[in-house]
Amino acid sequence: MVTRKKSKAAAELPTVSISEGEIARYLHLGTPWVQGSMRLKDPFMLDLEYVQRMMAWLLFTPADEDLTALHAVQLGLGAAALTKFHHKVLGMRTTAIEINPQVIAACRGWFKLPPDSASLQVLQADAAEEIRRPHWQGAVHALQVDLYDHDAAAPVLDSPDFYADCRAMLAPEGCMTVNLFGRRSSYAASLEKICAAFGPDNVWAFKPTREGNTIVLALRVAQPRDVLQLQSRAQAVQAQYQLPATKWLKVLRPVVEDVSQGGLERGQ
Template identity: 65%
Template sequence: MSTARTTSPSRTKKTAPLPDVNFSDYGDVRFLHLGSEWVQGSMRMDAPFDIDLEYVQRMMAWLLFVAPDSVASRHAMQLGLGAAALTKFCRKRLRMKTTAIELNPQVIAACRLWFKLPPDDARLQVVLGDAAEVARSPHWQGQVDALQVDLYDHEAAAPVLDSEDFYADCRALLTEEGCMTVNLFGRSSSYERSLEKIATAFGEDALWAFKPTREGNTVVLAQRQASRPKRAELLERAQAIETRWKLPASKWLRVFKPVLR
């Protein structure tokens, strides 16, 4: 295993410094770390634009709720860049307009140096900024079709942003057909409390959830406008997703259900 590291500057707003950014290689897989052993993302070096981690693949479940032919005309936004797996996939494989928001400038630098993140262009914009401020801003309200939220600090203990107000701001970013997918994972976080906050913002009938992965990641999907597609429609969409983009969408349907409270 080989490692590399770059040191980030201290934060100017809030007193806590941003963590160091480093990576480790194990075989053909490269892992991103924020100054600790916790994995913040990964990339298979022989397939840098594919999605390696199972839970990150599940963050693409919003594809089940839109027509496949409409995907390239839509806008994806990531709150938290990680190892840029979602950003690269949306921009390269789905050919979507893609915006990523990242607080730590060294994460952006690391993704461009070590994780094959392309430079900004007509379809890609990586923004150095605070996800909470972006979500509150009117600039992107009503413009995002797929909002992917994966915000953890170097300890990976709980979501950095996990309030009713934050999730309400996320809902305001979405188009009428838009969906938010959020990764809920952490040693001190409570899935039920987080789910309650999302339900307050989106409505209980708008929520879907996967069973946890073996690593403990639970991906929740919230729709801007609740719908309950028939099983046959979801199966048809899943097959199209597998054919076009090689994501295991049929497998998703065995572990992905509406949240019934």
């Protein structure tokens, strides 16, 4: 979940710690905040509700799409839940970009992150710099952004230029999902920047989870809002991947509807 700017010395990066309950193992970065988790009996499935919602890009992917031909990228590794799911469950070519070497080591040692291979790569790098490399441009179908420091007050990378760089990474049919967590004013400011980069007609948002995570989804190119098609796709995603996709449609809507109803400032 965490990355920091490269100008920070390695010594300033938060220290990783692990805790464990009867059901799940948790990743922490110097605080009690949970930065990621893994089900002990099902390590490749998604445990946290907000992490499951980061998979909502599947709703906008045709049912006959060959996911194994697509590329997924995560900015911020967390406990590697999304990285493992894309690689192991969806069979996609998968890349994660994480600046903290302790996080990478913890995921390999404690969270069953497989070693790098032809279809899986974990880069220790500054996401802001890495995503500007030419080979990323137009190459990514599913981009997940979860960039918080140990204080979890606001995204570490959250500028208009950053979101424009994210959009440039996407293939024409590509989609970005972002975890926004923190104060409502922080959410509104972040959402405004995402809309500026992608266009408000291309942006959808979930209602916040009970923990305060709001997932925002941004499409490279707007798609028709076909309710029946979304319902059909949600049913297929739920049946195939055991994700609560039909419930997503009850709490996911286009941002332009929130703006018209004054919901942008509320983040709900």
